[in-house]
Structure formats: structure tokens, C-alpha cells
Amino acid sequence: MTFTDEYKGDNAMEAHVNTKLHVIHTNDRKQMAITLAQYERHLSLQRHKIVGIDLEYDNDPEATQKPALCQLSIGKNHPVLLFQMSDSERCTVFDNFLADPRYTFAGFSINGDKTRLERVKLEVANFVDIQKEWRVPEATKPLDSLGDVSGVLIDDYYNNMKKKITDDKRQRWAILPLSRRHIKYAAKDAYAAMALVADTCVYAEGLQLTNTEWRGMLGCLMIHNRGFCAPFLHRLTTADLQESWKLPSTIKFHAPSSGKLTLETEHKNGYGDMEADYHIDSEDCINITTGWKDFVSQNGFEAGEVAMVFFYKEEDSIKFTIFTI
Template identity: 95%
Template sequence: MTFTDEYKGDNAVEAHGNTKLHVIHTNNKKQMAITLAQYERHLSLQRHKIIGIDLEYNNDPEATQKPALCQLSIGKSHPVLLFQMSDSERCTVFDNFLADPRYTFAGFSIDGDKTRLERVKLEVANFVDIQKEWRVPEATKPLYSLGDVSGVLIDDYYNNMKKKITDDEHQRWAILPLSRRHIEYAVKDAYAAMAPVADTCVYAEGLQLTNTEWRSMLGCLMIANRGFRAPLLHRLRTADLQESWKLPSTIKFHAPSSGKLTLETEHKNGYGDMEVDYHIDSEDCINITTGWKDFVSQNGFEAGEVAMVFFYKEEDSIKFKIFTI
């Protein structure tokens, strides 16, 4: 028997803060095709076609375990799709979507997912493991969990994500109907798998990054407890590398109207830091002045490089950490 349960409006799933997610839970091939067609229309307009994916398994022994539920997300502005694989007929549209090489599917610790998909003769064409590709540099743990990464880049809420459901509940993904707790957990897993890769990549208006620059930027973002969730991204111009650098007025930073700040960088010339002067002008723009030219020279910045800048306070000092990619 086919079904489609929809969670939206007042019944939407709260992810964190004010973020609410529209959810479609279905085993209906027609509904699956409609939703994936909406995904494809949106993704056709995107430079980086990223889909968050996660799987929950049935309660068979591990050696024969198969997927029970597949969760897909392309961001908070579109429905999260929960496809009940354990109670559905084979869906060619779904199979072809997973196998489409145009898309990047972002998962977390995906080796187990790959094995279980193989058991039902399914393969994800472009499956990327966030845990392996974008681990936190110099982390105290060799590999962070999805909750750890999402807690750093999205919201502290995700730090305890795995505690939101019990071990007994984890055994019941193939038993319908799924509880509201199951639905909420599955939705947040899919959204959290996608958001660190896509939602935190806030590009400056008009800035186009190459795939190499984009991947490098993601690595920089995985620095725990540093800066805003969305750093400034800016392609350096010749004028930016002169005596001073005027940052865009869109960058607001609570600080005295003038003073000193510490610039830090990690660049082709290695790590460097320097204390420089700044002032906030009549247009509310931050101007980095005395010391900026020396900083540029010391680190070998060149026009055309993309600068990614984190702003943060450390004790009584203001720091800008700059990466060029």
C-alpha cells in the first residue's frame, strides 16, 4: 500500500533555531518522481550540484542488512525527501537519480552505506564522504562525527544529535508508521550531511570559484570555534594590495572606531601574523591601514587570489584570519 506523509507549515520539522524543514515521507513512485523533478530543476541552476544523503537500515543481521530509508536534502528551501525503500517497489527514477554523474552526493562515513546499497543493486555515482574529505585540521580526533562537524559549522544543537534517538528506536526503521521522533532524526541527518558542504559556502556577490578553490575553501571552513559561520570571500584586486584595504560595507564588526588588530594568515609562504592599524570610516567600512602593505608583501598575496577572512575576538584583541585560495 502506497503512502505519502507531508510535514510542512506548523507541522514542519524544526532543525535548529528558526530553521524549519518541509518533509515528504513516501514510498510512492509517482510522488518520488515529482519531488526529484523539483530537485533537478533547482540543481540545473546551481554551479555546485550538491545533495545531502543518508541511509537508515533494517534490523537484519549486519552481514545481510539492507537500506530501509533513504534521506535526501538539497537545502532548507526545498523539501527533505524520505524514501521508504523497505516498503516500496523498485523505482527507476530514484535509481537513475542516484547514478547521475552531474550530482555530488554528500554523505558521512559512507562505506557502510555503499555496502548496503550494493545489496539492493544500487550505486551512487558521485558519493563524497564529508568525514574523510573535510575533517577538522589538527583535530584531536582522527575523524569527527557528523554531529561534531555540524555543531561547528551550522549550530551547537547538532553536537548532541546522536542522542536524540534511542538504540531501540534505531532498530525500527523498517517498521511503519515511523514515529515523529524517527522522522525528525532522519530529516536532520540528511540536512546536516548537506549543510556543511553547501549552506556554509556563502559566496561574495559575483564571485566565481574554481573547483579547486571551492574545495580549499571547505577545508578552511572546518576550523573549530573560529569566526562567523559565513566568512568574507573576496577576489583580491591590485587596488586591494596597496597601502590599505577597505572591506565591503556589508561586513559589520563590533569594535571601536579605530585601533589595532592582529592579522593572521595561512598561505603559500606559510603561517604569518602581524599587528596593523584599522579605522571604521563614515560609510561604516573597515579600513586596514598601517601595516597592511607589509603584511601583503610578507605573505606574497597576488591579485586574482581569493581571500577568505574570518573575524573573531580573542580575549581583548581583534583578529582577522586570512586564507588565500
């Protein structure tokens, strides 16, 4: 018997403060196909085609365990799809979506998921393991769950996410109906996996990163308290390292039209902290002026390096934290 339970509007699931998720929980292959078609239309317009994915398993012994629920998310403005695999017939549309090489599927500690999928003869293309790719330099504790990592990069709300559901309830993913607590937990997992990867993909048009630069960027992102999760990435040119640096108009930062800001960096020459002037010109571009050249010289920035810039406010001051990779 097919079912579709939808949670939206006042009934939507809270991911974290100010972020509500529209969730569709279904075993109906038609409803699943409609939702995946919506995903494909949106992803076709995106440069970075990222899908958050997570699996919950049935309660069989670990040696024979299979997926009970597949959670998919492409962002907070689109429904999170919870497809009840344990209570649905095999579907080519679903299989083909997971195997589509155009998409990057982001999960956490995915070896177990891969094993369970193999047992039902399914494979996920471009499966990215957040746990393997991201590390915290000199971390005081290991980030051993998706909730831990999400608490650092997205919102404190995700800290201890795994404790929001008991071990007994975690064993009931194949038993219907799922409780609202199960639905909320599953939706947040898929959304968090997507957001961790998507929110770090803010590239200047045409910027390509080497594997070394990519891993360096992820390492910087995993340092606590470094501003927004979505930095501005730019490969520095010789012109950028002169008297001033003009950022593109795509960088929208609410600030007075001119004033002073603090430039902070951790670079090959060590920690740097300096004050500079800025103004926002008629094209809405932020121009860092007096102080910028000295900052560049002090820290040894070179043309060709990729600058990763976080923007944030501290009381009445503005701070740009710059890493180069």
C-alpha cells in the first residue's frame, strides 16, 4: 500500500534556527519520480550539482542489513525526499538518479552505506565522504559524526545531533509509520550533508582548484569561528597585490559606504593582523585601499595563490579573514 506524508508550511521540519525543511516521506514510486524530476531541473542549472544523501538501515543483523530509508536533499528551498526503500518495489528512475555521473552525492562515513547498497545491487556515482575529506587541524576532539561537523560549519544547533534519537528508536527505520522525530532526524541528516559541501562551493567564475588547493581549503574551513561557511575564493593576480584590491560586485556585505576594517590572516609568514581602509564604489564593489599593500608585503602573498576570504562583523567593526592555499 503506497503512502505519501508531506511536511511543509507550519508543519515543516526545523533544521536549525530560521531554516525550515519541506519534507516528503513516501514509498510511492510516482511521487518519488516527480520529486527527482524537480531535483534534475534545478541541478541542470547549477555549476556544482550536489545532492546530500544518507541511509538508514533495517534491523537485520549487520552481516545482512539493507537500506530501509534513503534521504536526499538539494537545498533548503527544495523538498527533502525520504524514500522508504524497505516498503517499495524496485524503481529504475531512482536507480538511475543515484548512478548519474553528473551529480556529486555527499555523505558522511559512507563505507557502511556502500556495503548496504551493494546488497540490493545499487551504486551511487561520485560518492564523496565528508569524514575522509575534511579534517580539523589540531582538533581537541575528533569530529566523528555528521552532527559534530555540522555544528562547526553550519550551526551550533547540530551539535550532539545523534543524541536526539535513542538507540531503540534508531533501530525502527523499517517499521511504519515513522514518528515525527524520525522524520526530522532523517531530513536534517540529508540537508546537513548537502549544505556542508554546497556552502563551500563559492568560486569565482572560471576558478579551478588543484587537489592540493581543494584539500587546503577544506582544512581552513574546519577551523572554528572563521566567519561564514561560504567564503569568497579568488586566484590572486599581480594587479590584486598592488595599492588596492577590488572585490567583485557579487560579494554583498552590509556595511557603511566607507570606513576601516581589520585584515587578518594565517599564512606562510605566520599570523597577520592589520587595519586598512575600504570604500564601496558606484558598482557596489568593495575596494580595500590604504593598508592593503603593506598587508600583502607583510604576509608574502604571491600572484597565483588562491585567496579564501571570510567576511564578518564584530560589534561595530568589520573583519576580513584571509587564507591563501
